[in-house]
Amino acid sequence: MVHSGGEIMNYVTVDAYRIGEFPFWFHQIWTTGLQLLIALAIVFHAVRLATIAAVAAIILTVLCSIPLAKLQHKFQTKLIGVQDGRLKDSSEALVNMKILKLYAWENHFKNVIENLRKVEYRWLSGVQLEKAYHSLLFWSTPFLVFSATFGTCYFLGVPLHANNVFTFIATFRLLQDSITSFPDVIGVFIQAKVAFARIAKFLEAPELQRANIQQNCNRERDSNSMSIKSADFTWEDKSSNPSLRNINLELRAGEKVAICGEVGSGKSTLVSAILGEVPKIEGSIKISGKISYVSQIAWIQNGTIQENILFGSAMDSERYGEILEKCSLVKDLELLPYGDLTEIGERGVNLSGGQKQRVQLARALYQNADIFLLDDPFSALDAQTATSLFNEYFLGALSEKTVLLVTHQVDFLPAFDSVLLMSDGKILQEGPYHGSVASSKEFQDLVNAHKETAESLFTQLLNSLFHAPMSFYDSTPLGRILSRVSSDLSTIDLDVPFGLIFTVSSTINACSSLLVLAVVTWQVLIVSIPMIFLSVRLQRYYFASAKELMRINATTKSSVANHLAESLAGATTIRAFQKEDRFFSKSLDLIDTNASPFFHSFAANEWLIQWIEIVSATVLSSAALCMVLLPPRTFSSGFIGMALSYGLSLNNSLVRSIQKQCEESRPSTDWPAVGKVEVEDLQVRYRPNAPLVLCGISCTFEGGHKIGIVGRTGSGKTTLTGALFCLVEPAAGKITVDVIDISTIGLHDLKSRLGIIPQDPTLFNGTVRYNLDPLSQYCDQETWEVIGKSQLQEALQEKGKGLESLDRSVIIVEHRIPTVMDCNMVLAISDGRLVEYDTPTTLMKREDSLFGQLVKE
Template identity: 50%
Template sequence: MSYVTIDAYNIGEFSYWFHQTWTTGLQLFLALLIVYYSVGMATIAALVAVVLTVIGSSPLTKSQLIYQTRITQQQDRMLKAITEALANMKVLKLYAWENHFREVIDTIRKEELVSISMVLLHRGCMMMLFWSIPLIVSAVTFWACYLLSIPLDASNVFTFLATLRIVQEPVRLFPDVVTKFIEAKVSLDRIGKFLVAPELQIINLHGKIAYVSQTAWIQTATIRCSLVKDVEMLPNGDLTEIGERGVNLSGGQKQRIQLARALYQDADVYLLDDPFSAVDAHTATSLFNEYVMEALSGKTVLLVTHQVDFLPAFNLILIQSPGMSRVTLFSLYTVIGCTLPLFMFLRALSMVRLGCDASESIFSTLIHSLFRAPMSFYDSTPLGRILSRVSSDLSIIDLELAYKLTISLGSTLNAYTILALLATLAWPVLFIIFPILYLIMVLQRYYFNTAKELMRINGTTKSSVVSHLAESIAGATTIRAFEEEQRFFTKNLVLVDSNASTYFHTFSASQWLIQRLEIPCAIVLSASALAMTLLPLGDSASGLVGMALSYGLSLNVFLIVAVHYQCFTAESIISVERLEQYMHIPSEAPQVIEAARPPANWPSHGQVEICNLKVRYQKNSPLVLRGISCRIEGGDKIGIVGRTGSGKTTLISALFRLVEPTEGRIVIDGIDIATIGLHDLRSHFGIIPQEPTLFCGTVRYNLDPLSRHTDPEIWEVLQKCQLREAILQKEEGLDTSVAEEGSNWSMGQRQLFCLGRALLKRSKVLVLDEATASIDNATDAILQRIIRTEFAECTVITVAHRIPTVMDSTKVLAIADGKLAEYDAPENLMNEEGSLFRQLVQEFWSHSTNN
């Protein structure tokens, strides 16, 4: 992601800064010719001073390159860690791991701040060095003139100083040029390395391919597919907007949308990666018969599945095994020239401290706000929108804001100081300066009102680029399987062009301002020269005339720099404004309430009482749970069943307070869960979630990220989870790597990892949210046996599509349309005519028998 949000922009900006390299050199060459005309052989001293300054900055440049490379690597690590945490925030909240992952991010941030401080310090030193060049060159040249007996009068002093002032701005931009060159080189190397990396290859098949992945990939768009019953339930039919990653759809609805998308392709070959595991038996049978057997009857179908009931319908089955005098004046000038760099160095140190403190404050507030945000925030906010802020906007604050603010303040103070001196030496010029200053303020205000909006639009269009890219990366396999790369690439180019257009207009507006600043500044200079010419100063004041004209030139330079960098700073503050939008998100309930902390062994019995529970996800949205009441005794094994979208997962979300009840309450062992802190609640429960999530790291880290258990305990759990043999085959053992999103482990293995976490935690209340959907029947049986054995004394609440999973439950809780349809022992419900549970069982066995 950082290749797009940071590196690509660094390379794009360099095309402008590149021209500063040769124009600065050309201006210096022409300036030396004019200086030679003014002071003769003393020009050699000026040239030597410039050359020595550039040579002296070489080690600084190399060091800056090293730290810039390091900081881009740390930005990569930071963005990867934040992306992983935010994308899996639901899992972090369920496991009560938010604090740990925030500490991991804080650790990376501390390392990054060291590099940021060094980069800022290097920039400050470069700024000090090159801003001192005019003073150093002036002092050296004056002493050379004195030693070579070259006469100095108002004419050649003014010409000499005026020439230095003219090239002062290009010279002072040199640190920026060096910085941009370093950033562009580092970014180009990184992108070049990425582009030559080997590409992913997929299976070679003849004919058009349609692919349905095991984990549903849903775009942020409308539905527009044939899910008749589901579409009827939605407010805008097939034009209902789906949120990011399908947050407003159930697991079964996501899979059916995938299946519909594949069917619309009318492909020759259909690759179906276990798409029926996320739906109930009735829906699975209906989909298999109508989709595979009828709609795809004339197509080649490769189905990967754990549901062996479907296998008799296939032609071939492939089974895989389980990866004051002239001297006085010159002396005074030299002292000033040597003292000023010292103050500039102190200013550079202040800039580093200011920049790092501001970055740390903003970052810590932002991360705390994001980690404490409720799940409703993540359900309604695209991940790309957040990532564009924590990448590009945060990078501007880290590396640009303090630097630009320092130059802005310094230039402004210099401009006002020179204005005061000029008023003393040539007071008539004030009649011109004050109107000109007013004109400049009007121009600046007019420019900034436009630039500010352009910067906001730029940020919005960049967020669109990042969101689309993140979505495309997540569905890369599906996109390639459908051969839709060109369409997504074209859309990406449209979004990039939209962002580039805004950026171009921002740059054009900046150049518009520079051009209009040049004219008033030229008027000030002309007025200064005219005033000094008309004032009766006499021959003795010829040096004063040269000095005043020099000040007029300096005022021009500093006015332009001051106004320009004031605008740059204001534009950078737009990034602060964009981050500020996410720095004060209304947070979920407190993690810990000291006055209402549960006992350490809570829950000790596991008794759960649900009283008139009503839940809605948004304030004005319809109720998802509509008054559920039931009592679960400690140690009971409860099965929760119902059709897809009935509200089963919402009930689990309410139990963990991912969503707060609209009405009603949940009481566990005598404690209303709404009265205690979220960390105290979630950390005392065990869960095997619907989507098995693994994190980048090792096997040990994924089972025990908080490092609370010994290696023998982990190995014992791996043995019980049927993972020990697979991990023993790896040389690294518990240090075996886990790739991003656990992509180097199968879906079933990921689910067994989640079981391992629950076994290590050993909570009195265990929740299984459709935890066996991604594993075969044999592994499911093993998992259920482990749960019955290891959690025999615990309350186990199981949401399942597979009816055998809940047949031996103490009671079955059946939900229909958000209401409690029935709650009784499974054998009683089986004997009850018209029971929903009985219907689901009959559908399941009918489906199995038919197959």
């Protein structure tokens, strides 16, 4: 992908809003120019030829600002690029926060982001410095114009009287606010120009060429549901080595085909190619019928279970109930507080891996498609649920549908019409199951391998995010967090510093203007004091409304970011179900919702300006009236002119002033030495008022033993592992490792001493070496040993020696029973309660054993 998810998030939450704000500032460009022309005409009437000096001073100021603007543009472009990198890494870390906490990598990734922030700060300093130079230049413009004009008047012999001096000064006093704010206009223009160029580059990026696939969604299908002939596919443009080569495949209507092969053989890529996600460089592909898709890693929307299953389709209660039954979801929904109307968090974090996968299967079935593409949907399910689903879902509900299933579970293969064996991006073997086993050594090796075993693996802001408990990430939408580290941080960086400067300077100017007026005519205080009181009341009234509008704006903007992050994560599923228009329409609705408080914030700001100018005009009019009523010769005309000129700038200073104001103990180094884990009456719930997920589990894992944890989907196996790593806080009970209560030691110490292979595989941006050892703690030899042990040397075209871990305590959460048979002890869980805990052999002998039932299934 040319543009990462973090960059796209920046385009939407930062760049698009900068372009949206530019029209507000754009009008100041031509209005300032028009005001300047009118002012020069008035000045010419007052000082005649000396006006040329004023024009020359203004032109000189503009010429001096050009190189500064170019530098600011350069720095702004660099700054945005660095911000993209920081947001990309921040997004990656936040999305995979559970993995970082499991491996105790929070500090490392926090340091990486802090280093990126330091680089960003250097460019930010450059941008702000150039902006400061601009401000200094334009703020000094009135002084330069006054000096040049009066000096020219002296040399040309133009008489300077109180009337023409007052006219000249008063005219430029009225222009002073427009001139001093011109650096802001230039800065906004540069930011909008950079943002527009970045968005234009994104919009000009190559589109996904789905037109290469001939798809007929008519129900009246051809005899073939799918036909692929001599096709080559590649993820990378202009690649000399295609990801899939010479693919030939024909599926008749109603045919069931399984795809098998080693890890990395191209199975998921083939499914993606059929969906149009992988560019085709050779051959043809034709599809007849509507497609439903189930991804390998479950994608769940933020919403209710019912909304996830319907996925925008109309409710058919009878059919909906049948699908829940066929997807084995009825029992799970009975355990949830509101059944299928239960709100599930972003990425479905309230559900187990198996439950999320079954919601996906129900969503696919409800769409009533003709062709079903299923990418290893049974991997997260226990044996009984998988068998039940296969019988009810695959052999029942999909009996008349065309199905292409990627699977590693060879027990189901005899039920398929045909089996594809893939290797190194090619279809190595195609044919019926028994024929494939008899004629292909590779297929036989694959089946035997699966029978024996299965595969298993900003300082305060960053500190808060990286040390926040997992419950924070479970309940807080990712878009809201990303909004904090993107647009909100940008506001703090660019707007707050100059806002503070303007607040202080405008307050001082307003006070000094009032002081000068009061010295000349103390009677003006009679009007000024009530007006000051009125201004304070207006400020408080405005502040309450403006703060709420800004809060609503931030909340609705987070919804836009959250929906975008969710759409990016499930883009393949959305395109597979052809729901792009629905998600695009929802994005527009969210943007429109956000535009309302965004617009009203500007409207409220203009309302404040209007009222403050009325207050300022009242004070100035009162001062002028008092001066007229004073006895003759009380003050000189020059002194009165100076007072009025200060009064003319009162409204601008007052507006700016009020506007801107509205803004532990440690274990020993060799801990754990034995690896003995004791669980005592452990009770866990995910939220304070939620039901218990683990209900009083007590057991002991001896050091050096292998413990298998089994149970049906949603029984609490993963929660027990999460409690061991302190991802969830126990409601009662405790866990001790080598006699030390894990709640009494630092989280980093705990997680850095324990190892885990997570249920969902995660890869970070970078090299294979970086993904294996992001903290750079191990040498090359140790790294290659692990690569060899993991059977990755073939993919990397290198060899490895291997790494033994027989002296470690190993806890395995597993659905595949053959893997658990090699363990010393087996722990069986059901509905969050410990059912049995003994050796596999002993449990197998018991007639009522849950483990024994799972083995038989």
